[in-house]
């Protein structure tokens with residue numbers, strides 16, 4: 405099972421934005437954490453893979469065949485959870501899944517069994533007859549994941565499945581996705597690193613439409629072993645330090661503040677010690693020009 409994204413480029417005519425720039429990657433079963441800041445091109449790529457959007461150039465291959473040539477045969481392999489959620493508030497969860505199963509042309513008997521199974525898998529059996537308008541954010545996300553799984557897809561595309569959820573729901577959804585990913589290619593787009601840190605086989609970083617990195621989390625962290633440092637500073641020095649360094653965390657205690665920052669070997673900080681890097685630090689190192697690290701006051 406292999407999805408090959410080959411030199412995909414897309415420019416939106418309106419605004420002349422190059423949303424994807426010669427993007428290539430090969431995906432095999434497992435979870436891919438697809439990370440990048442707002443506007444990086446994640447949704448555009450997902451829409452191109454699903455066939456909702458045409459690239460200017462490049463192609464998507466499934467096991468070596470161009471997905472445009474496969475047509476409905478490829479669409480039958482996909483489960484897609486889009487970011488914009490047009491949920492039918494007056495539908496019950498069960499009716500919504502039946503409706504989606506009909507759109508996907510799943511035979512009735514198969515759909516009945518699958519809907520019962522999926523409601524149980526996402527923990528919504530007891531709420532199946534409730535209207536979606538009365539669902540919490542987490543319940544809505546879970547029913548949307550359930551609809552993406554109706555056809556038992558080989559390729560599951562999730563665009564920000566944990567957006568707007570509290571930490572407990574995030575963990576629940578993350579664990580669920582990890583459990584079902586064994587025999588699927590799962591593309592999990594997010595800008596929250598902790599969503600995918602522990603479940604991703606590989607991390608894909610995208611910035612302004614270009615692929616920056618595609619690598620196993622453990623390998624990335626090994627490569628970044630001397631990336632992160634911590635230093636203990638008096639509280640009044642922190643504001644200036646933040647202006648001149650890429651700071652990922654600040655922790656206060658009664659003697660001052662411990663500041664976690666990205667190490668710049670050309671500008672050593674006295675008394676700093678190496679800290680164990682985390683993917684969030686890696687994210688900051690690639691996207692610090694797009695993340696807000698200044699503007700805080702610590703004095």
Ligand SMILES: Nc1ncnc2c1ncn2[C@@H]1O[C@H](COP(=O)(O)OP(=O)(O)OP(=O)(O)O)[C@@H](O)[C@H]1O
Nearest residue numbers: 416418419421423441442443444445446447448449
């Ligand atoms: N329909 C459109 N018309 C014009 N420009 C667009 C359109 N859709 C997206 N863009 C632009 O293309 C770029 C990539 O957008 P895209 O939605 O793919 O990014 P994203 O990584 O999914 O961001 P987010 O995390 O905010 O959803 C952005 O600059 C965006 O403004």
